[in-house]
Amino acid sequence: MTQAKHDLVVIGSGPGGYVAAIRAAQLGMNVGCVENEPALGGTCLRVGCIPSKALLESSERYHEAKETLAPHGVRVASVSLDLPTMLKRKDEIVRGLTGGVDMLFKKNKVARYLGRGKIAGPGRVVVEGGAEPATLEAKHVLIATGSKSASLPGVALDGDRVATSTEALAYPEVPGHLAVIGAGYIGLEMGSVWLRLGAKVTVIEYLDRVLPGMDAEIATEALRLFKRQGMEFRLGQKVTGARAEGKGAIVACEGQEPLRADRVLLAVGRVPNTEGLGVESVGITPDEKGRIPVDEHYRTSAEGVFAIGDVIGGAMLAHKASEEGVACVEWIATGYGHVNYNAIPGVVYTQPEIASVGRTEEELTAEGRAFRKGVFFFRGIGRSRALGQIDGRVKILADQATDRLLGVHIIGARAGDLIAEAVAAMEFGASSEDIARICHAHPTLAEAVKEAALAVDGRPIHA
Numbered sequence: 001m002t003q004a005k006h007d008l009v010v011i012g013s014g015p016g017g018y019v020a021a022i023r024a025a026q027l028g029m030n031v032g033c034v035e036n037e038p039a040l041g042g043t044c045l046r047v048g049c050i051p052s053k054a055l056l057e058s059s060e061r062y063h064e065a066k067e068t069l070a071p072h073g074v075r076v077a078s079v080s081l082d083l084p085t086m087l088k089r090k091d092e093i094v095r096g097l098t099g100g101v102d103m104l105f106k107k108n109k110v111a112r113y114l115g116r117g118k119i120a121g122p123g124r125v126v127v128e129g130g131a132e133p134a135t136l137e138a139k140h141v142l143i144a145t146g147s148k149s150a151s152l153p154g155v156a157l158d159g160d161r162v163a164t165s166t167e168a169l170a171y172p173e174v175p176g177h178l179a180v181i182g183a184g185y186i187g188l189e190m191g192s193v194w195l196r197l198g199a200k201v202t203v204i205e206y207l208d209r210v211l212p213g214m215d216a217e218i219a220t221e222a223l224r225l226f227k228r229q230g231m232e233f234r235l236g237q238k239v240t241g242a243r244a245e246g247k248g249a250i251v252a253c254e255g256q257e258p259l260r261a262d263r264v265l266l267a268v269g270r271v272p273n274t275e276g277l278g279v280e281s282v283g284i285t286p287d288e289k290g291r292i293p294v295d296e297h298y299r300t301s302a303e304g305v306f307a308i309g310d311v312i313g314g315a316m317l318a319h320k321a322s323e324e325g326v327a328c329v330e331w332i333a334t335g336y337g338h339v340n341y342n343a344i345p346g347v348v349y350t351q352p353e354i355a356s357v358g359r360t361e362e363e364l365t366a367e368g369r370a371f372r373k374g375v376f377f378f379r380g381i382g383r384s385r386a387l388g389q390i391d392g393r394v395k396i397l398a399d400q401a402t403d404r405l406l407g408v409h410i411i412g413a414r415a416g417d418l419i420a421e422a423v424a425a426m427e428f429g430a431s432s433e434d435i436a437r438i439c440h441a442h443p444t445l446a447e448a449v450k451e452a453a454l455a456v457d458g459r460p461i462h463a
């Protein structure tokens, strides 16, 4: 039995936990991190952001080689899919990055404990089920146990034909027909991967729109573009069950014919991971959604116990978890630490990409806030023409009276990179006029951001 004392014990090594552990070590704390998976990096590195983006990239290359190179004058005689190599590349990227976190832990002298961490009373964490049990004493405990796929009543997950995004990252063959339950970003990203590789993809969504929570104008355009790519949608339909049947699966929808598919991907969101964590031993009660309640400094109701990332409220995003991890341990060490939740970007890595920061038009309308809106379409940008990707738009929402940026929403090529300018501008409290007056290199896609800012004031040049 290992016994050790730490200033901080972090439970979970996702982008919240591992970043917090490293920052705390930089600040001079003696840190231990408990992770029950053999690989560090959490959902994000192992079965989330990274492997999904690796497959999105590879499937896009395949699709490009097959469909979009000819107009560039590039003739490709025959293109074929080597799925095992594509999956192996993804696994190697994951291995490299998770191994990188191991190295960072060693460099920063973060002690790593393999096993399930359980809070066993004030200042005490026990590690079970790993190579060696351990009892850790800690001045501070940080819960960063993340989230897991949400279930849906009647949907019988079998880890094969009816499964979650984790399995969809490693289907051994391209499904003939993939049914995706849920039109959020995970369903649309994974649906895009398999669509590009040749599957028929049907997305079933309870709401009458895709990408709930995103700006409706942008989501409507996204739906149009996904349909144009051949993705099929059943919106406004309630899934009442799904199960494996023979070599395929069947999805039951209220008042509709059941849908037969080769595989079913359940992607209806994620729920916090608190099972077996022992939070009750220090008097913490998760809320009705299973989240751990915290205050603005990520303090739980238990003295010395903090929580960050997917396990608390807010957007379930890797960079949000990391920012909270840093703010939390900086607050512990220095008394300062802050996250600006108005400037957390969200990106959907489909083709085209979709990115946003700040308020949506619907939110501003609901709040009764007076705003001005500028929209500019990528088809008016020289670089978009050169790229051969002219779909999409930039939409900027600015305060009616002060012109301060309230929200920026982009659908179009490389939107995920373009949003960084808007995030920086919002962090600096910029106005749309500030963006309009910044010199943007020509020819770049970023010129569409400038033009949208000009459009807020009714003076775009290329529209």
Ligand SMILES: Cc1cc2nc3c(=O)[nH]c(=O)nc-3n(C[C@H](O)[C@H](O)[C@H](O)COP(=O)(O)OP(=O)(O)OC[C@H]3O[C@@H](n4cnc5c(N)ncnc54)[C@H](O)[C@@H]3O)c2cc1C
Residues within 6 Å of the ligand: 011, 012, 013, 014, 015, 016, 017, 034, 035, 036, 037, 041, 042, 043, 044, 045, 047, 048, 049, 050, 052, 115, 116, 117, 118, 144, 145, 146, 147, 165, 166, 186, 273, 276, 277, 308, 309, 310, 311, 316, 317, 318, 319, 320, 321, 349
């Ligand atoms: C398919 C998919 C794609 C995604 N793509 C993106 C994206 O592109 N961009 C983005 O920002 N976000 C993306 N996400 C979301 C992102 O992965 C999460 O928001 C992020 O990982 C949350 O970080 P976290 O540190 O809070 O928790 P996690 O990354 O979930 O890490 C928690 C860790 O804690 C461990 N753990 C849990 N309980 C215990 C315990 N009792 N003891 C020890 N260890 C424990 C878990 O094994 C896990 O490793 C994606 C998610 C999925 C599923």
